[in-house]
Amino acid sequence: MASPEEVAFGSLLFWGIAMMLVAAGCLLLFLVTYQKRLLQQQLRLRTAETLHQQALLAAVIEAQEGERERIGQDLHDGIGSTLATAKLLVNRLGSQPGPANAPDLLTLVEELMATAVQDARSISHSLYPAVLARFGLAEALQHLVDVANETGTLRIGLALHYPRPLALRQELALYRICQELVHNAQKHAKGATRLDVALQQRGERLVLTVEDDGCGLPAPAGGSPAPAVVAGAGLRNIDVRVQMLGARLHQQVPAAGGTCFRIELQTPEQPS
Template sequence: MICRADSKPFSNGMLISRITTSGRSRCAASTRAIPSAACPTTSNCTCSAARTPSRISAWSSPSNMRTFFIVLNCDSVLWETKFLPICAGGLLPKKIKRETQRSKRLQSPQKIWQSKTLLASIIDSSDDAIIGKTLEGIITSWNQSAQRIYGYTAEEVIGKSISILAPDDRHDEIPEILKKIARGERIQHFESVRVAKDGRRLKVALSVSPIRDPTGHIIGASAIARDLTSLDSTRQALQESESRAHALFQAATQGILVVAPNGRILMANPATEKLFGYTVAELEGESVERLLPERFRTGHVAHRKKFFGNPQTRAMGLGMDLQAHRKDGTEFYAEISLTYIPSPQGALAVAFVTDISKRRADEQDIRQQGRDLRMLAGKLMTAQDDERRRISRNLHDDLSQTLAYLAIDLGKLANRPSAAELTADVRSLQRRAAEAAETVRRISHELHPSILDDIGLVAALEQYCEEFQARSGIATHFTSTNVPESVGSDVSSSIYHIAQECLRNVAKHSKAEEVFVEIEAVRDVLRLSVKDHGVGLVARQSQPGSGIGIVTIQERAHLVNGRVSFQSKSGEGTEVNVEVPLLAAG
């Protein structure tokens, strides 16, 4: 906008568009407030009408330009106006052109309002408290975060001293800060304590900067405060958690290793030193394969890559049973439980290492004791069989023959005519002696079935099944398939006694009406099966002594490296299956 303020006032179209009255009259009215000495004529104009030496000398320097502010009452807008010289011919010299171009860059009131609104929105949306104050400490601005952190509304604090936020022990702090600001200094990341409206002490980080006016003078301070209270609590809780975790890591009796995907040991606890003999410093940075015997290292690399390809937690009960290598070259059995933890570099493996050498030795001792017990049991049963054989032989050779002779002699007495009156009694004694002889024969046979040596296992079993059926009244079905004629005496004795025990259990507990006994040879295995359709093992478990026979069957099978299986359902019967290697039988 251009306005000429001399004896002929004038305003251009841009000025006219800003006011409601005519340009000439408004311009004249506006410029009447300007001293006449302030209305210059050009110092570089070439027209003859303007060549007045006194005026030219007065405005020969650009520093003599005056700036005035004119208030146009039509829209109450404050305009900055520079009075510059023009020539009488109405032409604008270069100096005026430059001022005209600069005026175009000045923002309109609407743009200024938009900028201020945007800046206020940014300040209010900040998570930090932003507070404006004078150099005397009087609060001039207060954003939403300041209200949230300190509890005061803007209406409660604007116009009051900033010292209301300072605790009693820090009142001297604020004047010192304001002094530094007045000197043009800045306060960066200064941690202090402030007091909220409800009396809470807040730990804050302060950044304070000077506020300057358009001329560069410091007129106040802008403070940005970040609440560190919750952050400090979180940091403290994190530190405590890390301290506890570190203490557990250090105090653990298990060796703990943290391993990177490339196999390098990142961390090791003191228990690892005791396990392997290396110091923690020696272990960290070393390959984890160093802790394995050399013969296992290549294979372990593949296992490690597989784990990191799909890291999963493996519980201790499902851990890997490995051999580990100490610094002194000795080896020990170790159980490894694996898990993983996330990290910025990816998953890290955490290995819990336990020395199980003693446990392995104890387990080996227990297994050896089991073998010794089975051997003793076998020897005991062999001794029993030998004793039975001896008793059987004595019964057969001595008592049985004596009873037989007694029966013969009694028969002779009964046949004498002179003894007619004793005939009935003698006949009764003869019958009882015969029964006694048969009982002795049967007991002798059961103690040691010499029939095994005489006719073989299959024939002996078949004969026993017939006798069992006759005594018990239970229909007994016997079949044999591909059984060799020659089976070792130990196997024959074990199979025969197992069949006897099974049939005795059937007679005592099963309540079955029939039983099936089958013996067969399949490839290198001799199998015995005894099956009934009685009440089943489940129903018989509550009966006294029902478990002794099962134990006897199992022990006899173990003597010849055999195995026993039981299949039973309540009300459907029981099937006992025994398998013995024929190689052992030979």
């Protein structure tokens, strides 16, 4: 017959084993629940990433279609109409008998053809800026500003501090962003007399700023502050490129008026 001490020890051992089994079961249940929640979270993240990639792809396609539409309109309204006018003049020159003002018509045809050549070069440059591939982003921005100052009424200033060039793909994206912002300001910055463009390396950040002194953004109903990003096909294109760069876009209304766009991009550390 077991002694009371042996009975007490056996009872204690039984409860100890039972508690260990309960603890092991709770731990196993926790691990299974944690793993299940982790898998669900990973699935949600993958789903969100997939949706984001789909939205980004749709925005890229929309941007490409918008650029094609703009190029088609430039070809139709610019080169197309110029060549059509030149063709009419050439037909007049080829009529029998020839017109009395044939020399003047010939001079006009030459001027029209020169205009068509210039328009073709401009469209070609907008499709792919050769100066960017040859000389880099700084020279491409300088060329963009010089051309805009020659052809537009809005005076554009440029400040450059770009000692650490990026890869060509990133430079092309930044160039397109600046090109779109300059075009947007020329078209929509009411009352603006000056546009300032700056590309500045600030430590590990590269900052592109485009600021005009126009009337600024229209205030939304209710007197609430201006939105961070204004809707529009051009600005949606900019937003797509900003996301592809992994950069940040800030849109502000300075106290003095106008509109300021600032794109900030983290650049890799310069090797020592």
